[in-house]
Amino acid sequence: MTQQDVQWSTEINNRVDVRVARTRAAVLDAGARLLFTEGWHAVTHLRVAEEAGVGRATMYRHWPTVEDLLADVLVDCQEPWEAAEPTGDLRVDLITELDVFVGALQLSKLPEIIVAAMERAPTDPRIQAMHESMTRISRHPVWTVAQAPIERGELDPELTEEIVAAHTLGPILYQRLFDGQHVTRSDIERTVDAFLTAFAT
Amino acid sequence: MTQQDVQWSTEINNRVDVRVARTRAAVLDAGARLLFTEGWHAVTHLRVAEEAGVGRATMYRHWPTVEDLLADVLVDCQEPWEAAEPTGDLRVDLITELDVFVGALQLSKLPEIIVAAMERAPTDPRIQAMHESMTRISRHPVWTVAQAPIERGELDPELTEEIVAAHTLGPILYQRLFDGQHVTRSDIERTVDAFLTAFAT
DNA sequence: GGTTTCTGAGACGATTTGACTCACAACACG
DNA sequence: CGTGTTGTGAGTCAAATCGTCTCAGAAACC
CATH class of the missing domain: 1.10.357 (Tetracycline Repressor; domain 2)
Structure with missing residues (x-):
């Protein structure tokens, strides 16, 4: 990784840049969509960038490797597990x-x-x-x-x-x-x- | 598939060419090894060719697509299921x-x-x-x-x-x-x- | 021993991969 | 509201990979 490690610090003063949030949301959404429709091998920087309408360079800035990308996509698309109310039976x-x-x-x-x-x-x-x-x-x-x-x-x-x-x-x-x-x-x-x-x- | 469909007919008079058998064995073996050690995304023509010590062109001759290759690898590495003798209990x-x-x-x-x-x-x-x-x-x-x-x-x-x-x-x-x-x-x-x-x- | 045919090496254009630059627009902050 | 900061997209670049093809040589078959 020759490029500076974290140039866009993602959050400044506990505040996330609106643009970063937008990009992340669009990319993770597109990534999940690709994962579900075409399988996980479709989750590449190129494909997700196109699907999300985001620059390819931006992808690499946020997720240097495919694993970074896929891990985030997987975490993101896990729906919260709503616990049911136990009846006792x-x-x-x-x-x-x-x-x-x-x-x-x-x-x-x-x-x-x-x-x-x-x-x-x-x-x-x-x-x-x-x-x-x-x-x-x-x-x-x-x-x-x-x-x-x-x-x-x-x-x-x-x-x-x-x-x-x-x-x-x-x-x-x-x-x-x-x-x-x-x-x-x-x-x-x-x-x-x-x-x-x-x-x- | 522009190359002639089956130039090496795999079997002539019900007899398989020794070289073909050798190549197939080496490749399927290497393919299984890669599948088990690095996961199935490592099963590509290039990687398997290197691992098997076989020319890349030879790979494409036998298995035009990755699916062909993987399917054969999967079939090949399935060990036969020996049925146990039922005791009645x-x-x-x-x-x-x-x-x-x-x-x-x-x-x-x-x-x-x-x-x-x-x-x-x-x-x-x-x-x-x-x-x-x-x-x-x-x-x-x-x-x-x-x-x-x-x-x-x-x-x-x-x-x-x-x-x-x-x-x-x-x-x-x-x-x-x-x-x-x-x-x-x-x-x-x-x-x-x-x-x-x-x-x- | 002669013929068939399978193989490996290499060349090829097309495509993909990461990395990088740079102008620009959008944000944050005073 | 203006100014400085910072993320973004477009585009360039070399390297790697993909799929195809050719060709000479080796080895198997008869």
Whole structure:
């Protein structure tokens, strides 16, 4: 990187230059659009610059490498995970959470993001970190719901966050990734019931 | 494709030219190596040619596009799925099959292959077909084992191949893909027991 | 041993990649 | 509201890559 490290300091006095904000927004938006329509190999400086109506040089100023760009795009297009209100009924709450999960899988392009991140994760620590954070975020809701029943002894006390995730998110994700088909309400209920039957004490 | 379609007909009188075989073997081997070490974006004509010690022109002769190349690499590095001898004990047989599955996941770079295939599948019908065949192959063993008990009424008669796969391979694959950690014997047993508990009649 | 045919080296134009410059417009700040 | 600062776009540049093609030589086939 011969060019000066941070000439446009992004924020001065805690204030972001309007132009910078505009550029970033346009680019990240265009990047996400390309990622979802053409796959992650379409996310290059050139393509995104064209798509965003932004100069190519500007791209390189903000994101020196493709990894910088892709990492930002991935972070940006992660929709916030709205936590559902727990009713106290474990079965109902699990179904609700998995419903949200499936919604995210279907509406947003989470599978594409997951795959893109997984592909790059081995080589890029930033994306690896993002992948881990995504994993954590996705399993947090079901773990939160399951935690109390475990402590109360209604569920197998051996259960860990990883195991709960594997047996609730796992089957759902498998169906979405490999069968491609829509994950239906009854798929969710079957998964939850199987989990409860197997791990209820 | 201006160059004549098949000048080296690959086989003459059902016999493959030794040189062709050598080249193909070297290239597919190098391609797999690159795929597993640097990810699938490293599988380009140039890189593979260097890695395999083969002329670049030769690459283009055999595999005009990157998709041709990658598809062949993927097909080639799929190890044959040796079917285990069923004992008749459902639990034992399922554990055995999942053991084989986990072995394939750990030894071969199946996850990398899966991810690579998934990434390209939407754009390339050949890779999509390969992805589907891979899916079919992977779930065939567990389905075979589960089928008889279902017919005998020992397992939920509603069970389909997709559902069985989702609830056996799903959790295992999730752990491998997202936790990255080694899938242990007890993980397999837990998965099988959960499945049996949930779906035994 | 003669013929076929596969290979490697290299050349080629076209395209892509990063890096850089510079004039200009838009912002921030007094 | 004017002035100085700073991000931006257009465009240039060398280097690398892509896909194609030619050609001589080596090696396989018969």
